[in-house]
Amino acid sequence: MLKKARKERLIWLDIMMTLMALALMSYFYYGIRSAALCGICVAVSLVAEIISLRLMGRHFKADDLTCTSDALIFALMLPACMDYSIAVIASVFAVVVAKNVFGGRKNMIFSPAAAAYVFVLTSWGSKLLMFPEPHSRLGVFEKPDTLTHSASYSFNISGKLDYTDFEVLLGNFSGPAGSVSVLLLVISAVILIFRGDISAGAFLGSIVGTGLFAFIAPVGSSREDSLSYSLVTNMVLFASVYIIADKRIAPKREYFAIFYGLFVAVFAYTLVLTTAKENAIVMVSVLFTPVALGFKNLEKKISLAEQEELVKETEAADETAQEITEEAIVNE
């Protein structure tokens, strides 16, 4: 039990460290405003978590700090110029409605960050999908003069990206504050997989599903462009690491996790291909929670059946051993 709790805290620490690196990158591109946005989301989530836990008659423990990583994930999916009031409302929504109403940390149904993102998308879609240009360093209360559509938007419409591969790799293109730094995301994914902090199966399933379908049914005319850009746009990489591969939601067995990731990715890619919906993978990850729950139920049934079988085998072995002993005694 103690080991499990410690493990949970270590996972949170690892995830926070990788998220902080992404937040630092977003500070580099968009200035102090993106850092302030992250800070506000984290602070509001923490306060909301403490208050809602108190209302539920529980005490705030170190493990409940996971709300801060969820808040940071959510903040990094927002444009750097997003209104603070919207960020506050969505952070409260993530903690109270998406998490604690369903029973809290131990009964997670969907990623609070993804649920909050979908909530913002439905209520303030126009503000969520307009972004400042990279290197437009904004002050804490500063608003950019011009906003542009994201690179994902142009890719979904035209199948092309007007950026060099180096720019794409460094995340030097318009999009959510922290989820475009491709190189950093790849490094984070590798670290988190090797440290066992995220579900490797769900991550691989999601990446393979998107890649495979991007190659089979390309968004534009070029299969190579479709393959490479489909993975780096629409927050596919970010969502694969921090939302789909979230160990609290993804199935525990890697075999099931692969299929879960694959289903989400294929459905999201189909949505992008047919409707050009931006960041469809986040919406689909919320919609596919019944699939994750279904897999988890199946896992429980399988473990139960395995335990029963083990008990039966042990009993049979005991009986055989007893018979042999009795025979040996009779022979003597």
Next chain:
Amino acid sequence: MNERRSSIFDGVLGDNAVLSGLMVISPVIICGNTIKNAEALICAFSAITFLSVLIASFVPKKLPYTVKVIIYALISSIVYLPVKNAAEKFYPDSITRIGIYFPLLAVNSLIILQSEARFFKMKKPRMLASLTFYIIGFDAVMLLTAFIRELLAYGTIRSKMADVNTLISGLGEPFGGFILLGLMCGAYRKIRSIARKEKNTGSDLNVSGK
């Protein structure tokens, strides 16, 4: 064991049809996003439910349950027709917006299920009083939900502009209605359990004081 005695006022607070029984929630969630819609639904629901249950209370009790339920549905369908005509005169826009959920009021669970399980077990005057409070309970929740949703989603109160800085347009959508109603149900149950606990503690103290 504390057995709670039922009261005729239960329909408003103690056992609200929407917040406690989760009955007739679809019109609240889908159509209760503006006060005008809510008013149209409240008038129609109140008239249809009151008249239907009142007329249905004269149906012989000896008939099989299945037959009685069909008769209740027929009675409410007949009551629905003049109510719909009247509602179209007073709320022409709202009725169009409410769509299929308006005729569905005629077969709401308060008429079809609760009439048999609750109201027809009472004497007529008590039944009418209890039914009235159940209807008032529904109306209050409908109005409150519509007020909150209209204010926060569209920044208006009965179509008049209110000073709201940040609008949450998602609250005007059905999923927003689900979330808001869910939160209201949770808050209602929490408050009710606290109130009952306090009441029980008070009555226990009185008993021990004797």
